[in-house]
Amino acid sequence: MRGRLLVLEGIDGCGKTTQLDHLANWLPISGLMPEGAKLHLTREPGGTAFGSAVRQLLLHPLGDADPEPLAELLLYAADRAQHVAQLIRPALEVGDWVLSDRFSGSTLAYQGYGRELDIDLIEQLEQIATAGLVPDLTFWLELSVEESLARRHARSDDRIEAEGADFLTRVAKGFAVLARQRGWVSLNAHQQAQAVSVALENKLLDYFGSLPERVR
Numbered sequence: 001m002r003g004r005l006l007v008l009e010g011i012d013g014c015g016k017t018t019q020l021d022h023l024a025n026w027l028p029i030s031g032l033m034p035e036g037a038k039l040h041l042t043r044e045p046g047g048t049a050f051g052s053a054v055r056q057l058l059l060h061p062l063g064d065a066d067p068e069p070l071a072e073l074l075l076y077a078a079d080r081a082q083h084v085a086q087l088i089r090p091a092l093e094v095g096d097w098v099l100s101d102r103f104s105g106s107t108l109a110y111q112g113y114g115r116e117l118d119i120d121l122i123e124q125l126e127q128i129a130t131a132g133l134v135p136d137l138t139f140w141l142e143l144s145v146e147e148s149l150a151r152r153h154a155r156s157d158d159r160i161e162a163e164g165a166d167f168l169t170r171v172a173k174g175f176a177v178l179a180r181q182r183g184w185v186s187l188n189a190h191q192q193a194q195a196v197s198v199a200l201e202n203k204l205l206d207y208f209g210s211l212p213e214r215v216r
């Protein structure tokens with residue numbers, strides 16, 4: 001795989017979208033991307049046309065169409081399988097870079113730690129949906145549950161956000177465990193957005209600067 005997959009993770013409102021917008025402008029002029037490589041900005045759920053329909057089912061189901069926890073887990077896996085097969089892998093194969101707002105870590109955090117579904121099962125599904133694809137670098141924007149709720153003015157914009165503070169606290173703990181286990185880069189998301197952007201840039205420069213020339 002010649003391209004790079006970079007992922008932003010964290011609880012709702014941690015600033016992923018804000019930083020994705022920043023990196024969309026900065027990465028192409030950073031000197032890190034090889035000449036001719038494109039940058040693809042994407043997200044889960046909903047990175048493909050199929051995924052957009054799944055996103056609607058997951059986050060804004062009509063009437064009493066709420067999925068059961070296991071059905072919810074399988075829908076996130078289906079979204080990811082399509083995302084990897086249709087967008088991410090083809091982009092990486094031609095040497096492009098992909099920057100994704102969430103990836104499989106979110107399923108472990110939300111459905112594993114939040115919903116308390118079986119972690120082994122989720123890891124098996126992760127293998128199936130990603131066909132073993134692992135991000136080059138995952139950033140965890142670490143934010144307290146209190147600040148997450150405050151930034152969103154305690155508003156619930158979708159079905160998962162409506163789960164409330166206890167659920168989000170389990171999810172936040174899950175992210176902390178995953179970041180440690182999987183060697184994610186942690187960033188303090190309580191700082192001003194501009195300071196988070198600078199920290200991200202520095203981490204990216206350090207990471208790619210430390211790689212041997214032949215794998216850059």
Ligand code: T5A
Nearest residue numbers: 012013014015016017018044076106107110151160192193
């Ligand atoms: N989900 C997802 C699962 O349950 N399982 C899965 O496998 C996956 C992939 C997705 C939902 O699905 C769940 C998780 C989610 O609940 P989404 O619409 O994609 O839903 O929602 P989020 O990813 O939660 O995105 P949000 O838009 O809510 O949060 P962001 O993108 O992290 O934050 P952002 O940048 O939009 O910022 C939120 C607010 O804070 C301000 C912004 O201006 C904005 O108002 N802000 C800051 N304020 C102060 N200081 C800073 N540093 C700030 N940065 C941003």
